[in-house]
Every structure is written in structure tokens, then in C-alpha cells.
Amino acid sequence: MTQRFQAPRGTQDVLPDMQPYWQAVTQAAAEIGRLHGFQRIDTPIFELAALFEKGSGDTTDVVEKEMYVFQDRGGEELALTPEGTPAICRAYLEHGMASWPQPVRLFTTKPMFRYDRPQKGRYRQHTQVDCEIIGSADPLVDAEVIELLWGLLERLGIGNLTVRLGSIDDPEPRRAYVERLKEYYRPYLDQLSPDSQRRFERNPLRLLDSKDERDLPFKDGAPKLIDELSPEAQEHHDAVTEALREARIDYEIDPLLVRGLDYYNRTVFEIVPADDERAQGTVGGGGRYDGLIELLGGPPTPAVGFGSGIERIILEMQRNGVELPAGEGLDAFIVHMTPAARGVVFRLAGNLRRAGLATQIGESGRSMKSQMRSANSSGARFAVIIGEDELAAGSAAVKPLGGGDQETVPLDDIATHILERPGSQ
RNA sequence: GUGGGCGUAGCGUAGUGGUUAACGCGUCAGAUUGUGGCUCUGAAGAUCGAGGGUUCAAAUCCCUCCGUCCACCCCA
Structure with missing residues (x-):
């Protein structure tokens, strides 16, 4: 198993x-x-x-x-x-x-x-x-x-x-205080909770912050370090x-x-x-x-x-209700319709990244619809779409996912095209 | 280390002895073949935390372990 x-x-x-x-x-x-x-x-x-x-x-x-x-x-x-x-x-x-x-x-x-x-x-x-x-x-x-x-x-x-x-x-006066504290508690020792009996030996300062009912009656009368x-x-x-x-x-x-x-x-x-x-x-x-x-x-x-x-x-x-947004999304999501475009797409992605644009490539095998969905949920600002026609023409359809018209742009100009639109860093 | 509550797909829940464990979100796919969000349809996904026991029959009852949450202890 x-x-x-x-x-x-x-x-x-x-x-x-x-x-x-x-x-x-x-x-x-x-x-x-x-x-x-x-x-x-x-x-x-x-x-x-x-x-x-x-x-x-x-x-x-x-x-x-x-x-x-x-x-x-x-x-x-x-x-x-x-x-x-x-x-x-x-x-x-x-x-x-x-x-x-x-x-x-x-x-x-x-x-x-x-x-x-x-x-x-x-x-x-x-x-x-x-x-x-x-x-x-x-x-x-x-x-x-x-x-x-x-x-x-x-x-x-x-x-x-x-x-x-x-x-x-400081250590010296504290030691003297601990002695006074133990003197105070010693007569009541057998009435204290088991925890506090241990504290008496191991860590007397803690006697005072016990929450046990059995210890409460003795707290008020005890000497407080801060007072002396x-x-x-x-x-x-x-x-x-x-x-x-x-x-x-x-x-x-x-x-x-x-x-x-x-x-x-x-x-x-x-x-x-x-x-x-x-x-x-x-x-x-x-x-x-x-x-x-x-x-x-x-x-x-x-x-x-x-x-x-x-x-x-x-x-x-x-x-306190502080809400922080998830990390920034992508600038570009490349959608390609045929595995034949892989080489072109891979090079394009590299160029966009070198230009400082966060870029991701859709899964090669998947349908266009599927890749567009991925583009959407990735939060990318632009889908860069390369179909058969674009592949042949050496261009891509650049579509703003927030709304607006899609434009056909030569591959070499895509980085500048995106950088010129609002929202680029 | 001590005591108590809880544990059902990735997440949130329903189901408290009886047919193949249900729903929502999410994921993936499809809706006359090149375009996301909204909608609709479908699929995948759970050895019901693990192991043992009771019973003809256990997600459901019992025991042990693990995890988680809460209190004590202690600390950030």
C-alpha cells in the first residue's frame, strides 16, 4: 500500500x-x-x-x-x-x-x-x-x-x-525577591495546584500567573517584583x-x-x-x-x-481584515492553434520576456477555446493568437483581454505593441 | 506532556446500520469545425483519515493509531 x-x-x-x-x-x-x-x-x-x-x-x-x-x-x-x-x-x-x-x-x-x-x-x-x-x-x-x-x-x-x-x-535583587516570594508561599504549599507546586521549585516567578482556581486566593497577597x-x-x-x-x-x-x-x-x-x-x-x-x-x-x-x-x-x-491581492498576472498569453507553430511561439515568448513582459505559452495540444480559457484565467492582459494564417504571415492577433479591439501585429513588433498599451510596467 | 471536539473527491458540505455515497465550487472537455469571461451539457475525481472489531449488512456502532481544532502547559 x-x-x-x-x-x-x-x-x-x-x-x-x-x-x-x-x-x-x-x-x-x-x-x-x-x-x-x-x-x-x-x-x-x-x-x-x-x-x-x-x-x-x-x-x-x-x-x-x-x-x-x-x-x-x-x-x-x-x-x-x-x-x-x-x-x-x-x-x-x-x-x-x-x-x-x-x-x-x-x-x-x-x-x-x-x-x-x-x-x-x-x-x-x-x-x-x-x-x-x-x-x-x-x-x-x-x-x-x-x-x-x-x-x-x-x-x-x-x-x-x-x-x-x-x-x-537584575539577577541579584531578583534572587532576593524570589526568596521573599517563596517565604510567602511556603505555608500554603500543600494547598496549591500540582502545577504550582512544581513551579515553587522550578520557576517561582510563574506562581503568580497561574490560572488555577486553587492558586487564586493567594495571588493578591503575594509580593510583586515590579513593586520592589x-x-x-x-x-x-x-x-x-x-x-x-x-x-x-x-x-x-x-x-x-x-x-x-x-x-x-x-x-x-x-x-x-x-x-x-x-x-x-x-x-x-x-x-x-x-x-x-x-x-x-x-x-x-x-x-x-x-x-x-x-x-x-x-x-x-x-x-483585522487585511486583504492582499494575489501576485501580478501575466502580460501576454500566447495561443497557438497548431503544433507546427511551436518553434515560432517559443522564440516569441523568449523575446517578450527579454522585453520584460511576463509571458506564458498555451498547451500545444489543446484547442483554441481551451487555450483562450487558460489565457483568461491566467489574468493575462493580452492574448497573442497565432493561427495558420498568422503563422504564414509572420504576425499574430493581439487581443486585449480586458476588452477592446484585436489587432494584427508583425511578430517583431508585438513587444513594443504591448509595452505601448496602458498597464505595462 | 494532560483533557475535550472534529476527520466524507482539490475546497466547502449532505448523507447516523440496508441497493452502484449525493450536491456546490474548482479541474478537464464539448455546445455545426479561428477567439476567453456568462450560460448549458458531459467527464474525471472518494479504497468515507488509517488499522482492527461488532453485524447477514458499517461513512454510520466499538477500540487503537494518525491528523486537525480548542483548552491547560508553554511560547512567537
């Missing part, structure tokens, strides 16, 4: 009718990046697994449960990139970008891989727009990457967005929010915002559709990661960045 192949679970084909959306997003990202002085970088699709174990944190879900890890034939432990930031930081160090003018602004769009259970807006292979500013501790650049992502989404026609903003302070930031982090945070207000960006402080990667400090943010209840609605998120470069063996280097999922952006565009 023959096997029916399907795209692997959690992956998808991007068919021609969706390509305009992808193009819109990638072009807009490149353009917004340019406006902010970013340069494009491309890094490999796989890296040493250790890069993410060290960089993203080996107890994070992304690394521990979701990473596609494999050994190559030389025994090297590799991983399909689950997230972009460590790869870019690796490249920053590997190519000595510390000696470029600082800060270094880099962006990319590339596929990410996570072995996760797929649902709408969540895929095993997804594509991220990734922007990073490396080498600046200025709160203004925190605000700038938020503004950049905001502007990108706005340009793509997505409205009704909210920035969720938080600060998770260190003076430095508080000042930084205030500067970020002030800049966002200047930029007229709608943000709300989310005291419980936690991100899934270990390297963040101070600013963390997400951009979500304000009117969407879905769990997978977050279109982008990021934050500051001042410790990461050093963790990867470089000098202490402050940095901020974000990742944004293109599939989710497109979902949002569609939810």
Missing part, C-alpha cells in the same frame, strides 16, 4: 495564495529595520546544542522539552534553532562585533523549531522576525525595539494592540515608560509578566491583540538581556531584542 505523505506534524506549506502576506511581512520588516538603522544578519538553522543549553537556560521548557536535538555523523550534538537571540550573540562574539561601532543593530527572519503540541498559532516550525541591539544599556533602546515592533505591526494593518510591559530587575525594584532598575523602567508615552504607544504594566528564557533582566515585554482571548495571541515578545553575551564567554555587554512570529502576525492581519 502506498503511503500518503503529509507535511510533518506542526509544519505547514505556504501556498501561492499566502505568499503576498509573507512578502508583505518580510518587506515591511526590512523597511522598518532600515528606518531604525538595523542591518540584516543570517545565521545557520542549526547550532551546537550547548549554545542554547547555556544561553537560553537548560531548565527552560524551550531547551529542556522542546528542542530538536540530533547528533551528526561526526558525533556533534546539534540543535535546530529554537530561538534566535543566542545565535546572534554567538555571531557577535565570533566576528568580533564588539569592535564595530556600538551598539550593533541586527535583524533577521528565520525559521525556529520547537517540539511542542501544535495548535492555532503554535507550530513546530515557525518563522520569527528577530531584532537585537547589542552594546547599549540605554533605556531608550529598550523603548526603541518596542516601538520598532509596534510600528511594524501598525504598518501591516494590525490595530488594537497592547504592549504588556514589565521589569524583572532596585533603584537602578526602577529608574531604567521609568525611562522606558516615559519614552513609550512620548511615542504614543499604548502600554500597560503587567506586574506578573514573566518570560520563558533565563537571560532576561529588567525590561520584558509582549505585544498582544487587545481584543483577543486566545492563548496563542502574543505576536511578539522580548526584553533586555545584559548578561547573555558574558555568559557565552564575551565581555559584559548590555543588549535588548525581541522575536515576533510571522505566522501569528499573518493570522492577526487576517483577523
Whole structure:
């Protein structure tokens, strides 16, 4: 029995009718990046697994449960990139970008891989727009990457967005806070949901965003990190929010915002559709990661960045009613009535294409009616018809498919004839 | 990783135990023989997601698997 192949679970084909959306997003990202002085970088699709174990944190879900890890034939432990930031930081160090003018602004769009259970807006292979500013501790650049992502989404026609903003302070004060948080929860430990009991050990910050009923009664009384930031982090945070207000960006402080990667400090943010209840609605998120470069063996280097999922952006565009037309049609569709015309037709098509006209030839074996139908559904502006008479005369009947009179034109003049009519590029 | 809904031609659907599984869109072809769109006619296209079971009889009932969607978890 023959096997029916399907795209692997959690992956998808991007068919021609969706390509305009992808193009819109990638072009807009490149353009917004340019406006902010970013340069494009491309890094490999796989890296040493250790890069993410060290960089993203080996107890994070992304690394521990979701990473596609494999050994190559030389025994090297590799991983399909689950997230972009460590790869870019690796490249920053590997190519000595510390000696470029600082800060270094880099962006990319590339596929990410996570072995996760797929649902709408969540895929095993997804594509991220990734922007990073490396080498600046200025709160203004925190605000700038938020503004950049905001502007990108706005340009793509997505409205009704909210920035969720938080600060998770620097590592030292955060450790002290986590201790206070655990002290608070410890007496209630056996009343918490099983999930939260695990969180208590693994990731106490997450205790606060539990949705489990059993955990809710304890939430209000718990200390909030954002309320007791260190003076430095508080000042930084205030500067970020002030800049966002200047930029007229709608943000709300989310005291419980936690991100899934270990390297963040101070600013963390997400951009979500304000009117969407879905769990997978977050279109982008990021934050500051001042410790990461050093963790990867470089000098202490402050940095901020974000990742944004293109599939989710497109979902949002569609939810916002953004409709993009299919790609441009043909300029000419050549209809020929006899296989004897094949040679002439093939050469003509080449000439038209060299003149910059998108040209397609009807199927040799098919009837004229059939080829005219194809010409019509191709969206071509002109049908170029070569029957017995035209073949003998070295000309063709050029018929505008949008309406208008058909004219007989010598083969050598067809390109100019079409280029002279309106609608040519 | 946990729980639930769904799975019938390329797409959207009808059919809930009983003759060769129906319709719309799409595809291909034809409508007195050299001209598209509209209309009409016809054809191709489905081992009813896969495998197993119950039954004289299964798209329809049961089990397993796969896929998809939703929630949890997590994240973009």
C-alpha cells in the first residue's frame, strides 16, 4: 500500500495564495529595520546544542522539552534553532562585533523549531522576525525595539494592540525577591495546584500567573517584583515608560509578566491583540538581556531584542481584515492553434520576456477555446493568437483581454505593441 | 506532556446500520469545425483519515493509531 505523505506534524506549506502576506511581512520588516538603522544578519538553522543549553537556560521548557536535538555523523550534538537571540550573540562574539561601532543593530527572519503540541498559532516550525541591539544599556533602546515592533505591526494593518510591559530587575535583587516570594508561599504549599507546586521549585516567578482556581486566593497577597525594584532598575523602567508615552504607544504594566528564557533582566515585554482571548495571541515578545553575551564567554555587554512570529502576525492581519491581492498576472498569453507553430511561439515568448513582459505559452495540444480559457484565467492582459494564417504571415492577433479591439501585429513588433498599451510596467 | 471536539473527491458540505455515497465550487472537455469571461451539457475525481472489531449488512456502532481544532502547559 502506498503511503500518503503529509507535511510533518506542526509544519505547514505556504501556498501561492499566502505568499503576498509573507512578502508583505518580510518587506515591511526590512523597511522598518532600515528606518531604525538595523542591518540584516543570517545565521545557520542549526547550532551546537550547548549554545542554547547555556544561553537560553537548560531548565527552560524551550531547551529542556522542546528542542530538536540530533547528533551528526561526526558525533556533534546539534540543535535546530529554537530561538534566535543566542545565535546572534554567538555571531557577535565570533566576528568580533564588539569592535564595530556600538551598539550593533541586527535583524533577521528565520525559521525556529520547537517540539511542542501544535495548535492555532503554535507550530513546530515557525518563522520569527528577530531584532537585537547589542552594546547599549540605554533605556531608550529598550523603548526603541518596542516601538520598532509596534510600528511594524501598525504598518501591516494590525490595530488594537497592547504592549504588556514589565521589569524583572537584575539577577541579584531578583534572587532576593524570589526568596521573599517563596517565604510567602511556603505555608500554603500543600494547598496549591500540582502545577504550582512544581513551579515553587522550578520557576517561582510563574506562581503568580497561574490560572488555577486553587492558586487564586493567594495571588493578591503575594509580593510583586515590579513593586520592589532596585533603584537602578526602577529608574531604567521609568525611562522606558516615559519614552513609550512620548511615542504614543499604548502600554500597560503587567506586574506578573514573566518570560520563558533565563537571560532576561529588567525590561520584558509582549505585544498582544487587545481584543483577543486566545492563548496563542502574543505576536511578539522580548526584553533586555545584559548578561547573555558574558555568559557565552564575551565581555559584559548590555543588549535588548525581541522575536515576533510571522505566522501569528499573518493570522492577526487576517483577523483585522487585511486583504492582499494575489501576485501580478501575466502580460501576454500566447495561443497557438497548431503544433507546427511551436518553434515560432517559443522564440516569441523568449523575446517578450527579454522585453520584460511576463509571458506564458498555451498547451500545444489543446484547442483554441481551451487555450483562450487558460489565457483568461491566467489574468493575462493580452492574448497573442497565432493561427495558420498568422503563422504564414509572420504576425499574430493581439487581443486585449480586458476588452477592446484585436489587432494584427508583425511578430517583431508585438513587444513594443504591448509595452505601448496602458498597464505595462 | 494532560483533557475535550472534529476527520466524507482539490475546497466547502449532505448523507447516523440496508441497493452502484449525493450536491456546490474548482479541474478537464464539448455546445455545426479561428477567439476567453456568462450560460448549458458531459467527464474525471472518494479504497468515507488509517488499522482492527461488532453485524447477514458499517461513512454510520466499538477500540487503537494518525491528523486537525480548542483548552491547560508553554511560547512567537
